[in-house]
Amino acid sequence: QQQVKQSPQSLIVQKGGISIINCAYENTAFDYFPWYQQFPGKGPALLIAIRPDVSEKKEGRFTISFNKSAKQFSLHIMDSQPGDSATYFCAASIANTGTASKLTFGTGTRLQVTL
Amino acid sequence: NAGVTQTPKFRILKIGQSMTLQCTQDMNHNYMYWYRQDPGMGLKLIYYSVGAGITDKGEVPNGYNVSRSTTEDFPLRLELAAPSQTSVYFCASSYGQFNEQFFGPGTRLTVL
Numbered sequence: 001q002q003q004v005k006q007s008p009q010s011l012i013v014q015k016g017g018i019s020i021i022n023c024a025y026e027n028t029a030f031d032y033f034p035w036y037q038q039f040p041g042k043g044p045a046l047l048i049a050i051r052p053d054v055s056e057k058k059e060g061r062f063t064i065s066f067n068k069s070a071k072q073f074s075l076h077i078m079d080s081q082p083g084d085s086a087t088y089f090c091a092a093s094i095a096n097t098g099t100a101s102k103l104t105f106g107t108g109t110r111l112q113v114t115l
Numbered sequence: 116n117a118g119v120t121q122t123p124k125f126r127i128l129k130i131g132q133s134m135t136l137q138c139t140q141d142m143n144h145n146y147m148y149w150y151r152q153d154p155g156m157g158l159k160l161i162y163y164s165v166g167a168g169i170t171d172k173g174e175v176p177n178g179y180n181v182s183r184s185t186t187e188d189f190p191l192r193l194e195l196a197a198p199s200q201t202s203v204y205f206c207a208s209s210y211g212q213f214n215e216q217f218f219g220p221g222t223r224l225t226v227l
Contacts (some may be wrong), residue, residue, distance in 0.1 A: 009155070034215075043119075043205050043218030044158070089157060101146070101209065102173060103216065105157035 003027050004092050006106025013113050019077040021109045023090035028071065030092040032101065035064065035075050038087045038108075047088070048075070051095075080113045087111070117141055119219035121206050127225045128196040136191040136222050138206030146209045147189040148173075148216065149181065151202040158205065164189055196226045 005024045013019045023033075034049035050057045050064040050073065057064045063076040077084055090106040122137045140147065145166050150158040160173030164183040178200060180192040189208075193200060203223050207216040 004157075006157075041220070043207075043220050045218065046215045049215075101214075101216070102160055102163065103158075104174075105159075107155055107157045 003030075003104045004090060004106045006090050006109060008109060009107070010110045011112070013077075013080045013111065015080065015082060015113055015115050017080050017113075019080045019084070019111055019113070020074060021088055021090070021111070022072065022074045023092075023106050024070075024072045025092050025104075026071065027092070027094075027104075029094050030104075032093045032095040033064070033066065033073050034091050034103070035062075036089045036091060036105075038089065040086075044089060077111075080111075082113045082115060085111055085113050119206055119208055119217050121204075121219040121222050123222060124220070125223045127227060128193075129227060130196060130198065132196050133192070133194050134196070134224075136193075136204055136206075136224070138189045138191065138219060139187050140189075140206075140208040140217070140219075141187065142208060142210070142217065143186060144208035144210050144217075145186070146211065146214075146216075147183065148207040148209075149179070149189070149191045150205045150207065151175065152205060152221075153202050161191065161204075193224075198226050200224065201226045 035047045036044035037047045038044040061078045066073045091103040093101045119140045148163045149161040159175045162181040164170045206219045209216045
């Protein structure tokens with residue numbers, strides 16, 4: 001059972017353009033939504049995260065938009081750069097269970113930013 | 116401060132062999148995790164630990180075992196390797212349950 005659906009599977013964007021990656025979740029108990037960035041041969045690294053009490057969070061060129069009623073959240077990369085070329089994973093977890101934050105990951109989006 | 120380190124980087128096993136994937140973190144994190152990453156499938160949680168001596172199953176624990184005797188180390192054991200265990204394995208750690216998970220560089224395992 002895939003609890004977090006991510007799209008698209010791959011994305012090609014021109015330098016300076018906006019990259020948009022979408023995720024949808026099923027479990028309404030999820031209350032922590034991070035995005036991870038992974039370069040080839042490396043482990044994932046946290047990019048930005050949001051809690052459902054806000055609809056948007058911005059850090060530099062990266063913005064998460066969150067729609068609780070639609071159970072969807074998305075990552076927007078403004079002014080995309082070739083250095084942003086990587087695989088991006090959305091994830092979700094229930095943060096208040098009193099135990100470890102068990103992340104459920106989406107299947108990933110491979111982003112390529114062309115010159 | 117090395118963060119999360121994993122050994123080996125690559126390994127080829129024959130069916131039925133056993134091995135231990137090592138994971139060490141030097142950030143004094145309480146929580147540690149093991150994930151596997153298969154192409155097009157994202158990362159799946161295998162086991163996790165909330166502290167020394169405490170471990171629990173994740174989403175895909177079958178065929179694996181873990182132990183946590185110290186805060187720093189969280190080894191993953193494969194007892195009878197199977198081709199279905201061919202994957203990239205990532206260890207991660209976090210200070211608390213709500214905190215960022217830091218990932219190691221991964222171990223690429225092939226079972227033939």
